[in-house]
Amino acid sequence: MEQTHELEKYILAHIDEEDSVLKELERETFLRVLHPRMLSGHAQGTILTMISQMVCPNRILEIGTYTGYSAICLAKGLADGGLLHTIEINDELETMAHSYFVKAGIQHQVRQHIGDARSIIPSLDEPFELVFIDGDKREYASYLDLVIDRVPSGGILIADNILWSGKVVEALDAKDEQTQGILAFNQKIKDDPRVSQTILPFRDGLMLIRKK
Numbered sequence: 001m002e003q004t005h006e007l008e009k010y011i012l013a014h015i016d017e018e019d020s021v022l023k024e025l026e027r028e029t030f031l032r033v034l035h036p037r038m039l040s041g042h043a044q045g046t047i048l049t050m051i052s053q054m055v056c057p058n059r060i061l062e063i064g065t066y067t068g069y070s071a072i073c074l075a076k077g078l079a080d081g082g083l084l085h086t087i088e089i090n091d092e093l094e095t096m097a098h099s100y101f102v103k104a105g106i107q108h109q110v111r112q113h114i115g116d117a118r119s120i121i122p123s124l125d126e127p128f129e130l131v132f133i134d135g136d137k138r139e140y141a142s143y144l145d146l147v148i149d150r151v152p153s154g155g156i157l158i159a160d161n162i163l164w165s166g167k168v169v170e171a172l173d174a175k176d177e178q179t180q181g182i183l184a185f186n187q188k189i190k191d192d193p194r195v196s197q198t199i200l201p202f203r204d205g206l207m208l209i210r211k212k
């Protein structure tokens with residue numbers, strides 16, 4: 001346990017520094033917003049930025065804006081003139097997220113959508129070279145069905161929380177719909193011949209999926 005903590009500190013000391021806007025956003029989220037642990041945080045944020053910079057997408061789709069932390073990290077990799085569409089069902093988070101998009105100077109690169117991703121995705125008529133799935137765990141498989149045909153060959157999807165605090169390997173509680181949702185998604189990816197995938201066992205587990 002002690003060594004894990006030391007390693008976390010070591011990792012944070014040797015990756016890119018968190019910029020001041022992201023630091024402020026993280027602090028305000030922990031002070032003012034319910035369930036602040038949902039925020040990606042610094043180490044995961046650098047992974048999202050790095051992947052986005054490698055893909056250099058024209059269009060990014062994010063499902064689950066929350067307070068905007070991961071959106072800011074992902075937007076750092078957008079191609080010139082690129083756009084990030086981010087969807088959030090909780091309208092109480094819209095103003096705070098927007099204020100940080102302005103502070104980060106990316107408001108012109110972000111389209112915020114408020115509502116259920118399952119009804120909004122069909123209205124977004126664009127190809128997405130990068131998709132970040134981080135909404136309701138019970139709906140991951142539906143998000144996949146809605147976006148997969150929009151992702152061009154070589155496009156990347158990232159799904160967060162796919163180890164779900166280790167519950168994916170524990171005895172399943174029949175009432176636990178979130179774990180069931182994650183298990184169904186992971187199996188659906190495994191069985192889908194259109195994609196290849198790997199898992200980063202980092203934090204709560206990130207699935208990296210590449211459309212063939």
Ligand SMILES: C[S@@+](CC[C@H](N)C(=O)[O-])C[C@H]1O[C@@H](n2cnc3c(N)ncnc32)[C@H](O)[C@@H]1O
Nearest residue numbers: 038039040064066069070088089116117135136
């Ligand atoms: C884990 S948080 C997202 C964290 C954020 N991506 C980050 O890393 O900072 C999940 C968010 O998804 C939102 N959400 C849940 N179901 C949704 C849906 N059907 N459509 C859009 N957003 C949804 C929740 O309200 C919550 O804010």
